[in-house]
Structure formats: structure tokens, C-alpha cells
Amino acid sequence: MHLSRPARVALRVGAVLGFAVIYVPLLLVVVNSLNPDRSSGWPPPGLTFDWWRDAWHSAGARDALWTSLKAGVGATAIALVLGTLVAFAVSRYRFFGREAISFAVVLPIALPGIVTGVALNTAFRTVLEPIGIGLGLFTVIVGHATFCVVVVFNNVAARLRRFAGSYEEAAMDLGADTFRTFRDITFPLMRSALAAGGLLAFALSFDEIVVTTFTAGAGVQTLPIWIFSNMARPQQAPVVNVVAVVLVLLSVIPVYVAQRLSSDTAAGSRV
Template identity: 50%
Template sequence: MLRLGRGTKITLAVITALILICTYIPLFVIVMNSFNANKVAGWPIANFSLIWWEKALTNPAMHAALLNSIVVASCATAIALLLGTLSAFALQRFKFYGRETVNLIIILPITLPGVVTGVALSNTFYQVLDPIGIKVGYMGMIIAHATFCVVMVFNNVIARLRRMNPNLEEASMDLGAGMMQTFRSVTFPQFRSAFIAGGLLAFALSFDEVYVTIFTAPPGVETLPLWFMNQMGRPNEANQVNVVATVIILLSLIPVYFSQRVSAQAANDLK
């Protein structure tokens, strides 16, 4: 067992405390400023009010932006779950010429800067497809998000497939189970936690994507991150951002809770 000296323990404790402070103090300031009665966010807060909560939660532009973010993230995640899982199975279970090249092509979008991906897709949509009569519109934004969401699912699923025991599937089929029954009863339960974790990561990545959205969103369409950016440019309305950010912080506790449950289940599956 590794034993740490007193000085090392103190140093690690101080570093940990500084990291926690730098992470959670800004979040605390956001939450408190959502109750700030002043038009401009600041600290310390002199007067508290719920006026910004009323304005933000009844703002139709915010409602539309939130709905767009949910729709785009949900559709991109659904595409990513399908393509990412199928790609993982293809690359893990089959050997074919160019397999490593295909693997590189799949993971490349997540390694590229978002602005590069956004410019590339924008040029494709509006300078290549538009002139030949193909209008991608809203669907183009979903496709753009799916390009990097696929990687999240792919990485999680293929990592789990590499640790799975193929003998269990063979035993199931030897006992008379068909391919689909084996998949439902034996294969899927083994990588289910990785499948869910990849979906959660894909949804979160799509929900707060900015760069790709800026270049691929149709005119007049805002997602929540774009609405945040536009509101921050209006100092007298910036506190509405604090309200919506506070709501998102609270809602984020839900996937965090489920991701911990999934991680615990995955750990138990490997025992």
C-alpha cells in the first residue's frame, strides 16, 4: 500500500481545495446573480428579487432556443447511438482491409477544432449542396452535431466490446437461441452501460455545442448556447442568462446521478 507523507497529504489537500473552489465558486455566483434585483450582474448582491426568473421563464425566445437544443441534441444522439454502435461492432467483430483507416475516419471529427468542422460543413451545405437544389436546413444542423456525437458512442461501445467474452454468445446460440434473442439476452446487457454512457455524453456534447452550430444553424434559428451569447451582448438582459444557467445546473444533476448509477453497474459487471 502506498503511504503518503504528511507534507504530501497537505499539498494534495490544498490543491484539491483550490480546484473545488475554482469550479464551484463561479457556479455559486451564477446562481446568486439569478436573484439579483439589479440589471447588471455583480458581487456582492445588494438586493434580491425574482424579477429575472419571471422574465427568463416567460421569454418565448428562450423557450424556442431550449426546444431547438433539445430536438437537435436528441436527434443527433439517436443517430449517434445507431451509427456508433454499428460501427463499433463492425470494427471489433470483423477483420477487413482498411479497418484502421475506417477507425481513424470515425474518430477524426472529435479531434478537429469545432470551428474547422463548422466551416467545412457550412461550405458543403451552402456552396455544394445548395447550388444543386439540396436544401439541408434544420436537418443539416442535426447532421453536423451527429458527426462528432457518433465518436462518443463509438469509443464507449468499442471499449466495452473489447472486454466482452464472446464465448457467452456462442453458448447462447449453441443452446438454441437465435441471433436476435442472443443479442437481447446476452450481448446487449453486457454493453448496455457503455451504450447509455455514450448516449449521455453525446447528448451533453450536442446540447452545449457552439462553434459548429454557428456555422450550420439556418437563419433565424437559435439553440440555447447561441441564445446565451446573444443575451450576454445585452448587459441589461444578462441576468436572464444566470436564471437559465441555474436551471440547467439543477437539471444536470439528473444525468450525473444516472451516469454514476451506470458507472457503478459497469463496475459490477466487470467483477
């Protein structure tokens, strides 16, 4: 499609403005994390790493980071198992209700987080509390897994659609049993999709705050909740900026790696 010069200029200006709206605020957070002024005055009078040292020695921030890591790893593990199994069932077999199951798996990512949070909170209090299991890290992991399953399912299902089952059929025709076929054929072909889905699931869990608020209870505080609860404290503002930068980095890196793994180039190199 050929565009006139004014149209190309307008598109470029619109793209620059769009990216500026997204990334300039993030850049300001990075600058404020190095700003020696506790009130985040602008322009900054200099640069300092004192707030990074204070953040490192903040017991609350470290505990919240550790909690987020445990919740992310737990939710990712559950999502990898369930998402992969459902993806194989839906992609490789034909049965009654297949489309309904596919829709039910994808639906949680489309629901408003507050609706999911309220529903999970009610379910946990109704089902788990009577048997002595209160809101805590376990309920946070289960809550995060409900929507992390979606990204694993989508990645695995997309990869299964890219290669036919003839590879596995050929291996079985040559004498390989089911487990040998999975180890030598299926898993190598699915490896990058599983890694990409797992990384995206971890990033999605790591920065989740709405569902966490309803499922964590009083004794569990993840890093996003720690940031939110300390934003209103002026003395904590510089440390909050530092923790926010760390949260951005820990979210961006898995997404970037997952994007590279799930790209067509990466997929083609493994088939």
C-alpha cells in the same frame, strides 16, 4: 506510495484551488440568477425568483431551448445507430483498414470546433444548397452527430472489450438465432453502455456553440447561441444568468447519470 505531510497538504491545497477555479464561477452564476439587482451587484442585496419567472415567459429562450432539445435528440439518435454499428464492426471483426476506420471515427472529437464548423459549412453549401436544402435544424443535427458518434463508439467499444463473445456463442449453440441472441444476450449486456453513450452525446450536443454557429443558418437559434447573443444586452443579463443555470443543469445531469451507468459497479451488476 507514501507522501510526506507537506506533500499531502500541498496536493490538497492544489486540488481545492483547482476545483475553486472551476466551480466558483458557476456558483456566482447561480447567485446572480437570484440577485434582484439587474446589474449583478456584489454582494447581492437579497434573493428573488423574478428573473426565473421572466426567463420562463421569454419566448426567445423557450424557442431556443426547444431547438436545442430537438437537435440533441436527433444527433443522439444518429450517433447511437452509427456509433454502435462501427463499434461492433471494429471490435468483433478483423478486416483491412480496421484501425484506419477506428481512427477516422474518433478524429472529429479532437479537431478544433471551428475547423469542423468551417468544413461542414462549406460541404453543406456545396452539396445541399444546390438541391434546395439550406442551413437549418437538419444541418445542425448532422453537424452535431459528427462528434457525438465518438462518445457512443467509445462507450460501446469499451463494453464489448469487457465481455467475450462466448456468451453469444453459447446462446447460438443452444439454438438461438441471431436476433434472439441479440435480444436476450447482447442487448442486455450493452444496455448501460448505450444509455451512457447516448446521455453523453446529448449533453455534448446540447451545449455545443462553435459548430452550431457555422451550421445553423439565420433561422435556427439554440440555447447556447441565444445566451451568447444576449450577453451584450444589459437588460437581459439577469435572464441570461437564469438560462445559463438551466443549461448547466441540463448538461450536468446526463453526464452524472452516464458516469454512474458506465462505472465498473454498474457494468458488473449487469453481466
